[in-house]
Amino acid sequence: GAGVSQSPSNKVTEKGKDVELRCDPISGHTALYWYRQSLGQGLEFLIYFQGNSAPDKSGLPSDRFSAERTGGSVSTLTIQRTQQEDSAVYLCASSWRTSGLQFFGPGTRLTVL
Amino acid sequence: GQQLNQSPQSMFIQEGEDVSMNCTSSSIFNTWLWYKQDPGEGPVLLIALYKAGELTSNGRLTAQFGITRKDSFLNISASIPSDVGIYFCEGNQFYFGTGTSLTVIP
Numbered sequence: 001g002a003g004v005s006q007s008p009s010n011k012v013t014e015k016g017k018d019v020e021l022r023c024d025p026i027s028g029h030t031a032l033y034w035y036r037q038s039l040g041q042g043l044e045f046l047i048y049f050q051g052n053s054a055p056d057k058s059g060l061p062s063d064r065f066s067a068e069r070t071g072g073s074v075s076t077l078t079i080q081r082t083q084q085e086d087s088a089v090y091l092c093a094s095s096w097r098t099s100g101l102q103f104f105g106p107g108t109r110l111t112v113l
Numbered sequence: 114g115q116q117l118n119q120s121p122q123s124m125f126i127q128e129g130e131d132v133s134m135n136c137t138s139s140s141i142f143n144t145w146l147w148y149k150q151d152p153g154e155g156p157v158l159l160i161a162l163y164k165a166g167e168l169t170s171n172g173r174l175t176a177q178f179g180i181t182r183k184d185s186f187l188n189i190s191a192s193i194p195s196d197v198g199i200y201f202c203e204g205n206q207f208y209f210g211t212g213t214s215l216t217v218i219p
Contacts, residue, residue: 042211
């Protein structure tokens, strides 16, 4: 597709379960970002991948959160042992390079019951 | 992560009115960007600013990079119903404002 895609669009899970969120960046974009947006809040940076460099994980809120990017393209954000406070919209963005303009996907709305 | 101070938090205006919102930070930034987010969508870039004092327009939108490099504002002139949404500022990378929710009353 032409834009960033994310799946699933909505995810409802029970507290304590693990979830995986997927992001397909724009083809050719070397940088990929994950953000969390809680209800009525701005975007909170989680993690950033640039090419083959080690990811910047400085925004991950706890060790329950992890992400990987396979082959420099698709990325998966994993949240283990989900808690109710993890409920939010998780947004992915990609850009041509570091400090390039970011293009956002539609997000995955996660609800933890 | 750090969030920027964005105001106002929400605005209710009549169609045709002008709108102004701003972001401030205690830190100096090298770039300021403004986005609009529609319900159920990701943010879409409106304007990017790269130099202190820079004033850039995109149709009815005008944004400025403050000369102190610690603030930026976005103006929307002659608002229309499709301007409804949440507007975010971003400083450098990763630092976003808390958003301004705009409602335009026809």
